[in-house]
Amino acid sequence: MPAKGWIEVSDTYCKGCELCISACPQEVMELDMTRLTPKGYHPAHTFKDGCTGCAICALVCPDAAITVYREITKAVPTPVGA
């Protein structure tokens, strides 16, 4: 069973560049066309289940806008870049 994860995308930093969307291996991300950030961008978000907390979205994010969490099952998650 794949790990269950979730992300938080900061409206302060996200510029809606879509790099996370194309990089997401689970294809669970898109721009949230119903919202605008204070800077006027549609922010990225997960639109369906399937996030594994792999953190690839955070790895490619140029604005360090994404915080990644993963449900603890047995193994300690491997931090990004390690």
Add this chain to the structure above:
Amino acid sequence: MVATNANNLVYERPEGFTDTPTHYCPGCTHGVAHRLIAEVLEEMDLIDRTIGVAPVGCSVFAYNYFDTDFVEAPHGRAPAMATGIKRVLPDRIVFTYQGDGDLASIGMGEIVHAAARGENLTVIFINNANYGMTGGQMAPTTLPGMKTTSSPNGRDVETQGFPIRMAEMLSTLDGVGYCVRRSLHDPKNIRLAKKAIRTAFETQARGLGFSMVELLSTCPTNWGMTPVDSLKFVEQHMVPAFPLGDYKVAAGVAQIKI
């Protein structure tokens, strides 16, 4: 959903960053390079004794984003300023962050001689094949045939010369401890880039000489592409012209385990 707490955390914005959102265009890989540096400084516990040297170019305001001391150099002179700082504060970590116009054109003298002297500095070199800040003019690294605002018909090598491969060029100098080229166009390469940045700072921390990481980067706005297409351009056109690899890894650096 499980409660969000530190135990669940896989990734968060590095402490080496300030709270300031960057001024970079959406999708610009400057932000990725910045983030990797901040992560490495945090992991090595160096934020407290690092002094950065910002260039002139898009990253002129780099000093706003790192929670370290910073100075802002004249165009191309960052390696000279960094030399001045490092020579009087040898126990500090000093790095420059320079673009291709800054480092490979107007600052060619400064970078070559800082490397030749083996200044114990780290240089992060962003190669995105154009002058971003001034609106996308031809840079020393612009690819043959590539259109820019000052090579509107495409760079004609007959009259405008050939791209300069800095990592290869500097690797011939004996003062260089570590000199590599990486790319920021996909997750795998970003991981490799981070490891190289870590190795470069380790090189400096151990006094093993000049270290430089050249990073192939994007400029979606001036290239006239989406951020995603820009990454494809790097993979398809820039990597073949600027091959990724380790151009100089001195014996002492090769022993560093990360």
Add this chain to the structure above:
Amino acid sequence: MPRELWKGNEAIAEASVRAGLDAYFGYPITPQTEILEYLSKRMPELGRAFVQAESELGAINMVYGAACAGVRVMSTSSSPGVSLMMEGLSYIQGTEVPAVLVNVMRGGPGLGNIAPSQADYNQAVHGGGHGDYHNIVLAPASVQEAIDLTVMSFDLAEKYRTICMVILDGSVGQMMEPAKMPEMRPMQRANWDWATDGRMGKRPRRILSSIYLDPIEEEKLNLRLLSRWKTIQRDEVRYKEYFLDDAEFVIVGFGTAGRVALSAVRQARAKGIKVGLLRPITVSPFPFEAIEQLVGRVSGFLVTEMNSGQMLEDVRLAVKGRVPVEFYGRMGGVVPFTEEILHEIERIASSKLSVDVDPREAWLERMAQAV
């Protein structure tokens, strides 16, 4: 300390070491190279930083970096090299960090020659680099003064977070004279509250930059620099007076031109001519007030320089047309003889001067006959 025989350039080098020079960055150029050579040996033996840079551009930006780190730092060069440093000077002033730059001037423009000259007065005093700033500029006329002013230049630079330049011509740099060195100051870094020397667990980060993207902020910097400059003008003017008490007219000359003029004044005095000499030590800030005091009681001024009359303009600005101002200069690396200036003194003493004569035009006419 006893008096010893010192060559001007080496005296400047040793004086800077004794003043606590922490780092030196330079590039070889005649006629100042002895400073670089001397420090290449002296600095490393004291464990201090020395780098022979790849160019004057490199050197001044190394100075800029070390100045931001908060240490006593200096570069030295000669005219063409100083031109290359103008970018760095502007940035250093825009960042408000202290640095010392010595210019051993030579004939110009362009490559010119390596003979003594004062042709860089305007560059040092009235600008050089881009933007709105002023340098403190000290002009020694002897080896002893070169030592004393070099030491003073560090204190002034740090007091006002500015560039302090020492300008001398190649003859002061190359001549040997008996002079007294100061005691070695103990090396102690100042720990400035503005220096980017690493947070080191003690404080929030610092940024040193010359960027003020918002014009209102840039104007605030300009006003701050100007306000500081007005303090410098008020408190730091220095000059030497010779035979001024009963002088009927006064020579104004700095550096070697002032020194040659002093010999001429002494000879003129022996002949009974009541002439005096005002020799600016700080050519910037310029001693306007000292000239103002003289205007009321002398019949005129003679400005002597080794250029085409650059300080002449400042003297005229001080005199404001109230009494005649005459000029005598030699250029291109030619040092005037005492006899030439004595001849000028005698000419002025025996003729009726007019405020309506353009001093430079009149000088050129006399030069045309002489040269």
